[in-house]
Structures are given as C-alpha cells and as structure tokens.
Amino acid sequence: MSKRIIFLFLLLQLLGAVSITQTPKPPETIFIRAGKFFDSEKAVLLPARDIIVKGNIIESVGENLPVPAGATVIDLRELTVLPGLIDSHTHLLYLESPKNDLTLEGIKALTIEGTPLRALRGAARGKTFLMAGITSVRDLGNSGRFGDVALRQAINEGSVEGPRMYVSGPGLSPVGGQFPGLKSNYQAIAEEEYRIIRGAEDARLAVRENVTLGARVIKIYSNNTPNPGYLSIEEMRAIVDEAHLMGVKVAAHATDDKAVRRAVEAGVDSIEHGYQIEDATLALMKEKNVVLVPTDVSSSELKRYFELSGKPVPGDPKAAVEPQSDRLRRAIKAGVTIAAGSDNYINFEMPQGAAAKRVLFAYQESGVELTQILQWATFNAGKLVADGRIGVIKPKALADIIAVAGDPTKDLAAIEKVKFVMKNGTIYMRP
Numbered sequence: 304m305s306k307r308i309i310f311l312f313l314l315l316q317l318l319g320a321v322s323i324t325q326t327p328k329p330p331e332t333i334f335i336r337a338g339k340f341f342d343s344e345k346a347v348l349l350p351a352r353d354i355i356v357k358g359n360i361i362e363s364v365g366e367n368l369p370v371p372a373g374a375t376v377i378d379l380r381e382l383t384v385l386p387g388l389i390d391s392h393t394h395l396l397y398l399e400s401p402k403n404d405l406t407l408e409g410i411k412a413l414t415i416e417g418t419p420l421r422a423l424r425g426a427a428r429g430k431t432f433l434m435a436g437i438t439s440v441r442d443l444g445n446s447g448r449f450g451d452v453a454l455r456q457a458i459n460e461g462s463v464e465g466p467r468m469y470v471s472g473p474g475l476s477p478v479g480g481q482f483p484g485l486k487s488n489y490q491a492i493a494e495e496e497y498r499i500i501r502g503a504e505d506a507r508l509a510v511r512e513n514v515t516l517g518a519r520v521i522k523i524y525s526n527n528t529p530n531p532g533y534l535s536i537e538e539m540r541a542i543v544d545e546a547h548l549m550g551v552k553v554a555a556h557a558t559d560d561k562a563v564r565r566a567v568e569a570g571v572d573s574i575e576h577g578y579q580i581e582d583a584t585l586a587l588m589k590e591k592n593v594v595l596v597p598t599d600v601s602s603s604e605l606k607r608y609f610e611l612s613g614k615p616v617p618g619d620p621k622a623a624v625e626p627q628s629d630r631l632r633r634a635i636k637a638g639v640t641i642a643a644g645s646d647n648y649i650n651f652e653m654p655q656g657a658a659a660k661r662v663l664f665a666y667q668e669s670g671v672e673l674t675q676i677l678q679w680a681t682f683n684a685g686k687l688v689a690d691g692r693i694g695v696i697k698p699k700a701l702a703d704i705i706a707v708a709g710d711p712t713k714d715l716a717a718i719e720k721v722k723f724v725m726k727n728g729t730i731y732m733r734p
C-alpha cells in the first residue's frame with residue numbers, strides 16, 4: 304500500500320509541474336448592478352449596490368464600483384438582490400401524499416419506489432428549489448441509504464441542476480425509526496431508512512459510518528415521533544463528541560420539551576421542529592448557542608393539507624397553529640438564534656421549491672418582522688449550514704445571489720417573484 308501512495312505522490316508532483324507550463328484560464332468576472340440590496344448580516348435593505356463576482360467567489364460589494372475590464376454586466380437595477388435563500392431542513396428524496404401516513408408512505412418509498420428512482424425524483428425536485436431561489440439546502444435524512452449523497456454528487460459535478468446540498472445520510476434513531484406499527488419481524492425495514500442506535504458505542508460507530516460515507520451533518524432523533532422512543536443522553540453525548548471530532552454538526556429532531564432539553568444538554572448544534580419548548584429550555588438553548596429550526600406551518604397550509612387528505616379540517620386552523628406561534632415568539636424573546644427550515648415533504652401539488660418557501664409565510668403569520676425572516680433564511684441559515692460561507696453577499700463568500708421583483712422587506716409575496724438565480728458563480732435564471 305505504501306508503495307502506491309509514493310507513486311501517487313510522485314504523479315501529483317508531476318501533474319503540478321505540467322500545470323505550471325500551461326496558462327490557466329482566468330475565472331470569469333461578472334458585474335451585477337443591484338437596484339436594492341438586502342444586507343443579510345444587518346437585516347436591512349440598502350439602496351443600489353454593485354457586486355463583483357470572480358469565478359464562484361464574491362470579490363467586492365460597494366457603491367458605484369468601476370466595471371472591471373472584460374466583465375459581463377448584469378443589470379438588476381429594477382430588482383431587489385439578496386443572498387440565495389437557504390432551507391435548513393429538507394427531504395429532497397421523500398414526498399408524502401396527504402392521503403397516507405408516514406409509515407405507509409415511508410415503506411412505499413423504500414420497497415416500491417426504491418433509492419434510484421427516489422434520487423432521480425429528488426433531482427427534479429432539487430431543480431424546483433434552485434428555480435425558487437433556494438440555492439442551498441440542508442437535507443436531513445429520509446433518503447434510503449445515502450441516496451442524498453448520490454444526488455449531491457450529481458449536482459456538484461453538474462450532471463443535474465440543483466441547490467447546494469449539505470446532507471446527513473440516514474438519521475440516527477431509537478428503535479423503529481419513524482414507522483410506528485411495523486411488526487417485530489419487519490423492523491429491518493426501518494433500518495433501511497434510519498440508522499437504529501443501540502448504545503453509546505454504536506452511536507459513535509454510526510457517526511463514523513455516516514461521515515465516512517459522505518454525510519456532512521449528523522441528523523439524530525432525540526425522540527423519534529410518531530414512535531415513542533428517546534435516545535439516551537449517553538448516546539447523544541457520544542454522537543456529539545464523535546461528530547465534533549470529525550468536524551460536523553449535529554441536528555436533532557426534537558418535538559417535545561423533554562426531547563429538546565435532553566438534546567441541548569447533550570450538546571447538539573440545532574433543534575429541529577421544537578414544537579413544544581418551555582421558557583427554561585429556551586434559556587438553556589440561548590446559553591449554549593443552540594440554533595432553533597422552526598419547521599412551522601401556516602394556517603392556510605394546514606387547511607390545504609386536510610383538504611388534500613380528504614379528512615375534515617379539525618377545528619379552526621388559526622387556533623391550531625397558535626401554540627407554535629407562541630413558542631416562536633418566546634424563542635425570539637429569549638434571544639435564541641433561529642434559522643429557516645421548511646421540512647416540507649408533503650405533496651401540495653405544487654413545485655416543491657415553491658412549497659418550501661411557504662414556511663416563511665408561517666413565520667410572518669406568527670408576527671415576525673420580514674427583515675428578520677429574510678435573515679433567518681439567509682445569514683442565520685448560512686452560519687448554521689456552512690459556517691457563514693453562504694447566506695451573505697460579501698467578499699470571499701460563495702457567489703449565491705438571487706433577485707426578486709418588488710421589496711420583500713415590505714411585502715413577503717415578492718419572494719415568490721424570483722427573476723435571477725446565481726449559484727456558485729453560475730447563472731441559472733436571468734431577467
């Protein structure tokens with residue numbers, strides 16, 4: 304083996320020497336004139352700005368910049384320019400009919416649909432995210448065995464067009480995954496979609512497996528609703544310890560206060576959903592710098608869900624979403640950092656990328672200021688998902704830039720009028 308490594312090393316040196324003798328093609332320069340500019344770091348809308356992009360990196364941002372020689376000029380003076388939107392919680396390889404439940408749809412995805420077809424359909428969904436101005440997603444499981452890693456590779460190499468994907472591989476779960484009702488002799492089916500954890504040492508091993516096989520974030524189920532289990536604190540501590548050792552963050556599905564509190568105590572980086580959180584737990588999240596990803600649903604989506612399911616709408620949808628609104632307002636008051644995430648795996652009979660953006664309207668319904676919502680979907684999500692390399696338009700950031708018609712800081716509907724999309728310096732949509 305060592306001989307092969309030496310050979311490889313010499314080969315790399317040789318290739319390096321060859322490349323010096325060739326003149327490398329300079330990266331393309333793009334000069335963008337923005338009519339209005341959303342500063343995601345400060346959460347304010349600024350007047351006209353110019354942006355210079357070189358290759359896949361933002362080089363400079365300022366007022367009345369000179370156009371560099373040979374640059375392609377893109378005129379967005381009629382539009383509002385923002386960082387590409389980020390969805391911190393997606394499932395590109397899973398789409399559920401409102402007519403069925405998670406167990407039936409999940410098992411169907413595994414046994415009838417199969418991973419290759421799921422990945423192909425995920426690619427088609429990914430394109431709708433990109434066209435909706437969502438240039439990055441953090442995809443958290445429900446992808447079979449590493450179908451998400453395959454889709455990410457296809458996108459990164461340019462075989463298909465889609466958002467940047469930060470993927471988890473199978474989520475680490477207590478027994479049964481999220482498939483309640485599976486009989487004991489069919490539990491192995493759950494292990495096709497989830498990595499079932501059996502103790503702290505196994506939890507460490509699961510992290511090593513996932514990261515080695517391509518995961519760049521670890522997804523855990525502090526509680527695996529709708530099943531009744533909880534991971535032990537020892538298991539979650541082992542997961543966090545091993546993940547941080549390998550340089551990846553831990554995202555914890557946690558729906559009730561107990562699950563949230565245990566995951567926060569174990570040291571996770573983000574709480575997903577957190578539908579019920581007590582004030583004392585919110586204070587602990589703030590203290591330990593744990594991000595909340597509130598995958599909330601608006602009253603209109605809730606109503607639509609029941610209409611599509613064929614079941615009667617249970618009571619008043621506005622009253623039904625009030626508890627999640629209340630905890631969101633309490634989280635803001637407690638100073639908890641929030642990142643936008645849709646978790647929208649329901650088939651609303653519309654492009655999934657457009658459906659994913661509905662979560663921003665749910666936040667609005669809870670009374671959150673629009674500039675804050677936009678910051679959650681850009682700057683805050685970028686810090687959580689990619690350590691600040693995305694979600695911001697400033698020098699050295701990756702060139703993910705979108706433009707919309709109208710002013711989304713005054714009317715959120717503008718976010719649905721995407722006219723320009725750039726990801727990693729490549730333009731996918733232009734006015």
Ligand SMILES: [Zn+2]
Nearest residue numbers: 392394443646
């Ligand atoms: Zn989810």
